[in-house]
Amino acid sequence: MSDIRFDGRVAIVTGAGGGLGRCHALELARRGAKVVINDLGASMDGSGGSSEAAEAVVKEIEAMGGEAMANGSSVADEAGVKKMIDDTMEKWGRIDILIANAGILRDKSFSKMTIQDIDLVLAVHLRGTFLPVHAAWNIMKEQNYGRIVVTTSSTGLYGNFGQANYGGGKLGVVGMMNTLKIEGAKNDIKVNAVCPVAATRMTEGLMPPEALEQLKPEYVTPGVMNLVKDDAPTGMILSAGAGAFSMARIVETRGAYVGQGDELTAEAVAAKWDEITDTSKTLPAFTSGGQHGANMFSLVAEGKGQ
Ligand code: NAD
Numbered sequence: 620m621s622d623i624r625f626d627g628r629v630a631i632v633t634g635a636g637g638g639l640g641r642c643h644a645l646e647l648a649r650r651g652a653k654v655v656i657n658d659l660g661a662s663m664d665g666s667g668g669s670s671e672a673a674e675a676v677v678k679e680i681e682a683m684g685g686e687a688m689a690n691g692s693s694v695a696d697e698a699g700v701k702k703m704i705d706d707t708m709e710k711w712g713r714i715d716i717l718i719a720n721a722g723i724l725r726d727k728s729f730s731k732m733t734i735q736d737i738d739l740v741l742a743v744h745l746r747g748t749f750l751p752v753h754a755a756w757n758i759m760k761e762q763n764y765g766r767i768v769v770t771t772s773s774t775g776l777y778g779n780f781g782q783a784n785y786g787g788g789k790l791g792v793v794g795m796m797n798t799l800k801i802e803g804a805k806n807d808i809k810v811n812a813v814c815p816v817a818a819t820r821m822t823e824g825l826m827p828p829e830a831l832e833q834l835k836p837e838y839v840t841p842g843v844m845n846l847v848k849d850d851a852p853t854g855m856i857l858s859a860g861a862g863a864f865s866m867a868r869i870v871e872t873r874g875a876y877v878g879q880g881d882e883l884t885a886e887a888v889a890a891k892w893d894e895i896t897d898t899s900k901t902l903p904a905f906t907s908g909g910q911h912g913a914n915m916f917s918l919v920a921e922g923k924g925q
Pocket of ligand 1: 773
């Protein structure tokens, strides 16, 4: 296995003042990348802000002989994100890697969740992923090179009590990835998602101490390095935590053709429910929406005996 190196590469990591983002940034720098350390320095619910967290990580990187610059913009602020991209281009002239990692929580059961709780969490996770990726996209296209990682969550993929706002944002970024992996393909832009589990201030108190001890954020980062290396995959959701890794996929059952015209009633669908939901006939994951449509029409053709 050859070493994974990022010499000559320029990376941006959002929310890199602490937790997972800091670990990703330090590892990129250790492996030769110049790194922009973005962090608003906000509290966990998104309030407040100071550039100290980002500056402290820049100092850590400089102390190990690496190159880094701090950026204190909110990822949800269009002008701030544009300036971050402009400053990066002015200083280093390219953007090879973007890890969208910044995040906040406003957990509440849905009946108690306010519209502000929804707006703020979606702003940081969804808008706050779209804005930097959008601002870097055409630069990566012109370079014919880009590696993007979005940060999803088991809450977005599977659900968690009290996190409807967060889960919506976290699956939203996977939706963005699914299309960008297609649009970026001809310009060697690879777009992947990491689904981490780590002991950070976000998960403090949520798990027993024995579990938290094994969930070092540093144990997620080696997986992320594989999503941004030269021969990275694309469109992959990599689950990572405690040194264990797996791949998450959205899959469909083969399904069933029920009918068309008068024969297609709610009762006719109910009569075929077992076949429609038969997970023993789960298909390999589709890699585009077109494949979803193709399966549908092949069911129709089969059902009609064509
Ligand atoms: P963390 O709170 O330690 O780190 C998040 C960082 O984002 C903080 O440094 C914070 O200041 C920064 N931030 C918040 N709002 C910002 C904004 N508007 N602009 C720029 N920076 C901002 O939490 P973490 O656990 O390291 O989380 C990192 C990412 O991983 C998040 O997207 C989180 O949702 C995701 N995640 C974490 C876990 C886990 O188990 N820790 C699980 C699933 C997903």
